[in-house]
Amino acid sequence: MPRDQYARQSLGSTYRLVKESRVLLVGAGGIGCELLKNLVLTGFGEIHIIDLDTIDLSNLNRQFLFRQEHIKKPKALVAKEVAQKFNPGVKLIAHHANIKDRQFNLEWFAGFNIVFNALDNMDARRHVNKMCLAVDVPLIESGTTGFKGQVQVIKKDKTACYDCTAKTTPISYPVCTIRSTPSQPIHCIVWAKSYLLPELFGVSEDEPTELDHSGDTDNVEEIEKLRQEAQALKKIRESMGSDDFAKHVFDKVFKEDIERLVNMEDMWKDKKPPEPLSYETLEQEASSINSSIKLDGQRIWSPAENFIVFKDSLSRLSHRLAEEQSKASKTAQPLPTITFDKDDDDTMDFVAATGNLRAIIFGIETKSSFDIKQMAGNIIPAIATTNAMVAGLCVMQAFKVLRGEFTRTRWLWLWNGSLRTDQLEKPNPECPVCSVAMGRVHVDLEKATLNDLVQDVLRTRLGYGEELTVLTDAGIVYDPDLEDNLEKKLTDLDIEDASFILVKDEEDDNPRIDLRLAIEAKKPTDQSKPVALVEKEGETLDIPRRPTKEDAPNGGDVDGDDANGSVVTNGFSIAPPTVKRKRDLVDDDAASGTPAKKLQGPVAAEVAKNSALNAIVIDEDDGTLLIADDD
Amino acid sequence: MNGEHSLPDGSLPIENTNEVPQPAVNDPNAPNFIPFIPAVGNGFVPIPDPNFTNMTLPLNGVPSQMDAMAPTQTISADEIALYDRQIRLWGMQVQQRLRQANILLIGMRGLGNEIAKNLVLAGIGTLTVLDHELVTGEDLGVQFLVTEAHIGQNRAEAALPELQKLNPRVELYTDADDIKEKLPEYFHSFDITIATGLPVDVLCNINMACRAYGRKFYAADTHGMYGFIFADLCLHDFVVEKPRSNRPSKIGDMETPTRSVTAVDSKRENQTITDIIAYHETYTPLRLANLSPLPARSRNTRRSKMRVTPLLSCLRALFDFQSQSGGHLPVIRRPADLAMFTRLANQKHLELELLPETLRADFLRSFLQNLGAEISPVVAYLGGYLAQDVINVLGQKEAPLQNFLLFDGEDFTATQYSLHPINDDAMAMMNTNGLPMMPGPVPAEGPVTVT
C-alpha cells in the first residue's frame, strides 16, 4: 500500500488540504526538528524551513536530525537534507537566514497557509506574529522548557495574538546588590559577568542590562564610590600583559575594594562582613596542587582551585585580547573587545572562578562551573520528549486550522506529563499589535513621497480627514503641524520595503481605530499613483471606528467559570496570566487534590527545583519560562 | 519495600495470582501464543506462591538490577557536553541510571520508531528492538528510520542503522523473532519491556512474564488520532521534589489508594524550602486493570461521568473484539464486525457505569475509521510521553503513569485513568482462580448503532 495510506484513512478529506498546503516553519531547533519530521511524514505539500543557527554539540541530545558530523553546519540546510529522505514526495525549501530579513516580506508570508513558530527568542516571535497578522495567515506558536510546553493558535480577529498578553521582562539587579552587598550566588556571577569581565576586556561604557539603576539616587555616595572603583580598575587594565597583572587585578577586586566595604560598618550591622582574600596565601595553597589537572566542571572547586582557574583564564583572555588588538591596529578597525559567551571557555572559566572567589569573600555558597554556566548563560533545560509531544500537538492543531475550525483549536499546555487545554483567548482590545486595523500598500520607492501616501491613500482612498498622525518606528513623520516632510521621498524618512507605519485618526468626532500599514516595495499597477492600497478581490479595507466608553467590549468574558489559582510564585510569573483558567485534564490523579491546588503544585515545584531559573540572568531571551524553546 | 505485605488499601497483593493465560480455544486463527509461563504440575505459575501463604513476595521483593546497581562509573566530559541540556533538567544521577538501563522495545512501527528515537537520544545503556514483520509501503508514512529501499526487509533490522546514528553510544540489538514465541525467561534480562501494537492477550502474557521476574512493563498502541499507554511497574519507588506545602507529608500517608509516602526530607536553597518526598506506588497487571472499575471520583457524580472519555469503552471493546476474533481488528466494511464491536462498546460502557449519551455514534464511527492507522503527530505525542515516563521510572524521579493514559488527538485530551480492582473485585478475582469473572456477552441492546 502507498505511504499515504494511513493519512488518507485517518484524516479523510483533510488529507487533501494537507497535501495542497504550503507551510512555513520558523526555527529548526528542538521543536523545529520534530515538527519538520511530522510535517514531512504527514505529507504537507510544500514546507519552507528557516533558521539562522548552526549546529552545536549540545543540540544533539534532542535535535535528532543532526549528528556529530553536522556540527557547525547550518541547521536549516542539514534539517532539509535529512528530513527529505523521510518523504521524497514533499517539496522542502531551506533558508539559512534571519526571519527578520527584508527578503521575507509580507508578500512572501502571504504565500503560506500556516506558519509554525519554533523559536527561541521573543524578538523573532513578535516579528512573525506581526507579519502573520498583517497578511492574515494563521500562526501556530509553540515553546518548551524542560518538562513543560505550550501550543497556541493565533488567528487574526479570532484569537489572542502573541502580544495580547504582556511578557515577563528580564530580571535585573540593583547595582548596590551586585557591587556591594551580594547575598546569593547569582549576585556574584552577575558581578563577574557584567562588571568585572567588561571592565577588563570589554567596553565599559556599554551598560549591561542586568544592572538596575533605579535605586541609584538613594545611594548617591555609594554610587560615587563605585564609580571611582571602576576608574581605578581601568587603570589596572593598562598593565595587562605584564607579569603582575593578575596580582594587580586580584588585590584590587578581592582585597582593596573589600577592605573599603568592610570599613562601612553600617552595612554589616545585621550581617557578616566580607573577608578580603590574600593573593599570597592562595598562591601558596595553589602551589601544592597540580595545576595541569583538568578541573572537573561538576565538582565545586576549592578556593585554591578557583585561584588557579582565575589566573589561568585571565592570562588566556589577556593574550587573546593582545593578539586581536595587534591584528586590528594594522587594519584600522575599532579596537576589539571580549564579551561573555557561555560557550567560550575562556570567558566562562573567568566568570566561574571570579564569581566563586567573590562568593567566598561574602560567605556565599560557591557553585560548580556547570551550574554557573547555566546561571550566567541563561541555559534552558531541553529534552527530546517534550519537544516531540509539543510538535505533535502543533500538527494536530494544524489539521483544524486547515479545515478552518478555529473554534476547535485550543490553547495547550504540557505540564510535567499532563496535557491541559483551554479555550483560546479572544483578542485583547488593548493589544498594541492586533487591536489595530491592518493594511498593505504597494509603493514605488523610487518616486513615492509622503504626500502620495497621505493624500492618495489615507485621505482620498480611505477617507481620513485633516487631523491625522503618521508614525514610523522612529517617531512622528506627519501631523497637521508637521508638513515639512510631505514632499520628501518615503525612503528619506526610512520608510522602506517591509517596514510598518502607524496611522492615528485624530478627529474628535468618531475617529477610526489606529491603522498599521505595511510597506511593500512594488510598483503599483496604476503607474500614475506611486502608492496604492492592496486589497484582495472583493474585499475593501474597512477601518472600524474607535469604540466609545459606553459600548466598549467587556474583555475577558470567555468562559471564566473555573477556579482561580494565580500562578505567580516568588513574584516570578511563570506563565501568562491566563494560566489561572487552565483546566486540569489529568483528573484521575487523586494525589494532587483539587484542580486549583494542583495548579499551584507543579508551578511552585518547578521554581523550587530550578531555583537557578529564579535567578537567571536573562539576555534578550524570554523571561517567560513557558514560551522559551531551546536553541 | 520488602516489608510490604498487603496493598495500601488493605487488599492483598493481586499480582502473582495463579491465573494462566487462556488461549482462545475456538478460534483456529487465535494467536499462536500458548501460555508460555511454564506449567508446573497443576499448571500454575511456579514461582509466586499461589496461595499467598508465603507473604515475603520474593518476586517483587527482589530489587531489579536497575535498583541494585548503584551508578558507579563516572560520566565522561564528552558525555556531559552531549547531554548537557537534559542533565540540567534531571541531574547526573538520573543520567547515570539511564546509561545502565537495559530496555526491550517490541514493535517497530511508527510508535516504536518514536519511542526508540527518544530513548536512544536520552542515552539509555542498551536497547533491543524486536519486530518479526517486514517493512511495508504504508510504514513509510510514519516511520522515519526506514526508506523505500527497506520495503520487504525486517522492520527492526531495517531501522537499526538510522537508529544507531542518533546516538552511537547506545548499545543496540535487534530481534526478528515473533514475540509470541519467546519464553518468559526472555523478559528477565530487561529492566523494562515496552510492547506496542499487540493484541491484549499477548500483552497480558508478556505483562505476567515481566511480573514473574519483577520487571516493569509498558504497553501502548495507536489508532490514527487515538491511542493508549499502560504501565505495570509492579512496585515502584520514586522521589518527588516540591516546594514546602502547608500540609506536610508524613511517612505512611496514603496519597492515593496506590501511593504511600515512605520518606520525607527537605532542602533549603536561598529562601525556598523544597520537600523531598519518597513514594511507593503499587501497580495492577493489565489483565486485572482491564476489568477494573473507574475510581470512585470518576463515577460518583453525573458531571464526573460526563468527563470520562468514551475512548475507554471503545478500547476495552477493541481488546475483547480481538480476543474473540483471533487478534484481528474490526473491518469497517464488514457488518458483522461492526455489530459485534458496537455491542461490545455498549457493554463496556455500561460496565464502567458511564452514561449512554457519552458513547455517541459519531465517536464510534471516528474510532472505527481510525483503526489500524498510524499518523505521525499522534505517535510523536505518545512516543514522547511513554519514553519520558520510562526515563523518569529509570531515574526513580517524578510520579510515573498510573496506569492508563488515553489519548484523543481530535479533542486534545491525554487523560490518566488509574484502574485498579477495588477490594471486593480483587477478592472475587482471586476466588475464580483467574478465570474471567465477567458475565458472558450481554445481548446487543445498546443505544448506539453504527451504520
Ligand SMILES: [Zn+2]
Ligand atoms: Zn494582540
